[in-house]
Amino acid sequence: MNGRKKVAFYTLGCKLNFSETSTIARGFKDEGFDRVDFFETADIYVINTCSVTENADKRFKTIVKQAQKSNPEAFVAAVGCYAQLKPQELADVDGVDLVLGATEKFKITDYINDLSKNDFGEVHSCDIDDADFYVGSYSIGDRTRAFLKVQDGCDYKCTYCTIPLARGISRSDTMDNVIKNAKEISEKDIKEIVLTGVNIGDYGKGEFGNKRHEHTFLDLVTELDKVEGIERLRISSIEPNLLKNETIELVSQSRAFVPHFHIPLQSGSNDILKKMKRRYMRELYVDRVAKIREIMPNACIGVDVIVGFPGETDERFLETYNFLSDLDISYLHVFTYSERDNTEAAKMDGVVPKNVRSKRSKMLRGLSVKKRRAFYESQIGTQRQVLFESENKEGYIHGFTENYVKVKSPWNPHLVNTIHDVELTKIDDDGIVRFDLINQEAV
Template identity: 85%
Template sequence: MENRKKVAFYTLGCKLNFSETSTIARNFQDEGFDRVDFEDVADIYVINTCSVTENADKQFKQVVKKAMKLNDKAFVAAVGCYAQLKPEELASVDGVDLVLGATEKFKITDYINDLSKNDMGEVHSCEISEADFYVGSYSIGDRTRAFLKVQDGCDYKCTYCTIPLARGISRSDALENVLQNAKEISAQNIKEIVLTGVNIGDYGKGEFGNKKHEHTFLDLVQALDKVEGIERLRISSIEPNLLKNETIEFVSKSRTFVPHFHIPLQSGSNDILKLMKRRYLREVYTERVNKIREVMPHACIGVDVIVGFPGETDEHFLETYHFLNEMDISYLHVFTYSERDNTEAANMPGVVPANVRAKRSKMLRGLSVKKRRAFYESQLGANKTVLFESENKEGYIHGFTENYVKVKTPWNPELVNTLHDINLTTIDEDGSVRLEFVNKLAEA
């Protein structure tokens, strides 16, 4: 019997990358490879890269080193955003044999002819203008939730962002394909699907730069709500200018969509939003949050925010801090601004010193802890449904309620990937809600 080759995967970055890694992994399995964990000895290591922060660049080198330690004769391939933006830089990293850009990554098995090590990484990278076709993907087998990609690329010109350079123009999957993928996921007994993309509110733009929307994001949400067998649907990050009142109202009455929104703000100062070339002002953000609270008082609302953007004075930062402090939101994802090549912001005046960026970041992270705690406290006494995940973390199993409250209870493998009605009672010192008695959980 032929000795089957082993392939392992490592994903840096966002949920979209996870969904794409999963699809690439299935392609390898279709070609006769066996998938193993990244911690295992493999013949091929595929690293799906991210370029959003400086840290992601450094992480890549560490992951390559780890692969080489496991098997110094292994073939190492880099794909993803960083591979599209800086292919030569990745190719020069010791141990890297192949670098594939945005259009090539889904055909990776075509590029692997033999597995001999190269002195220098071989690069296959398109001009990003050629990334005008759509490849659907979703992640299964990794966790109790699946990430379903519905859209790729972005037409926005935010001055700090490299994603349009790394992923190309905004384009979407056909509605029937998304529904078919959702059915395939639900057939695997996965209880929750998270919709993902670069700019999912822009859903509906076709391939090849066709700017006509065949369907809207609301059409997508309404159609997915009818798919049998899915218990929960969660919208990942969506731009405030694209989150329409109709969508918020539909989610509030929906069968499967959960009351959880993650809405990038980036700054609470209109001056900075204009410098960032965001497509809204803070007043629009306030309207969105108020609308969600009006129809879903218990909804979880997450916020992305960037600190230390060029030109951000102490006054601008305090404007952001006070805006978020007064807003009825649930948690923050705080990003410290880092200069990216080929972006407008990299050449802007008013550079904020690194120590000031770090201090501002720390302040907002502290605010996030406070906000999350207040949100959890507001949910105590409420009856919710929890979906338990698959990991045993120090003797506990964790799960999330529909409105994204993290819950834990002593480890019991029978709870994995099951939904239970619960009452939220006690917040543990680690910030999650603790459930003491597993036998009190009744199957939903």
């Protein structure tokens, strides 16, 4: 691997994947590679795959073709969840040279002796039970915020989910290493850290495969709040049964944690929640939202919901729709259920036709638009702090308030990666909020 070879990355799926791609990329840099954009000519293309939805599976072939179009002689490697679940399927895709599973992906440079094309895809994939160690990750340099991985794997047995099969048991980083990574990020002038993992509320479980609980999620956020130089900390997705009152209260009084929660619901029907083997009923979800609203009335609350799960009759779907309509939440992430191999749900009766799934998804996406609009309207006239992004989008700079209201203003490079006090003034035609700067100096 002499000379300055070029490597490019494409990441499918979640924030956790983005953090791991960045860690893998740093490994390549240490080996003397220069990172380039995925749509540029590179010597090796690494695709970090996702297995959560059917669509992510299908997109893989398209991305491989794009890599081959950029450089037909390039070496193409696949890593990530789909690579762990169906390694041979990926290896059989024309143009793929290397497929690495859950334990191998962080050692990718060890598997690349030269960059000549293989006659067939070479697979190195462990039994997922061997994925019992932890590799810390964070993304940096791509944006004004960093995704910091604190936990991996999951011990839950949700009947629709392949993540435990793709990532193994729940295990956590050490507190010391998370704090060390947070300090490294703070030294690079990144203003915001988003905590990520598969099931971050389970933090403290299984440090390096050990089931002792050295620290809890509350311990973690308490210590992170003390790290100097980080202006904002944001919790990504956290299960409602693991979002404790103490954590909500800490966020409300915190120096850096922002009033934004993303809490998976998946269904507003208790019957469906039972079939999904979720660890709560809808009543607990109502209680969590009420607790947040009680002490942080302006908090942003996002919701994950799955439509078209087996057994979701019209009545049960309407139960979910009405439940969400009545709930004081801010937006929805809507997922259309798709059958995944080796899951309980794939064998269940009561399959919902795909056209019905699509119709229900459209209804909930429409509800999400209404919810977000109502939330934004409730914020007009308030004073907030905005962290501005680095991208010039059609002559505008965008940013987010601490409670996740998206704002825009004519492009001004001096605002990039700065935090300013603003007053929210109106909602533009595209649904994004305009503002007045309260002062020109960054906070």
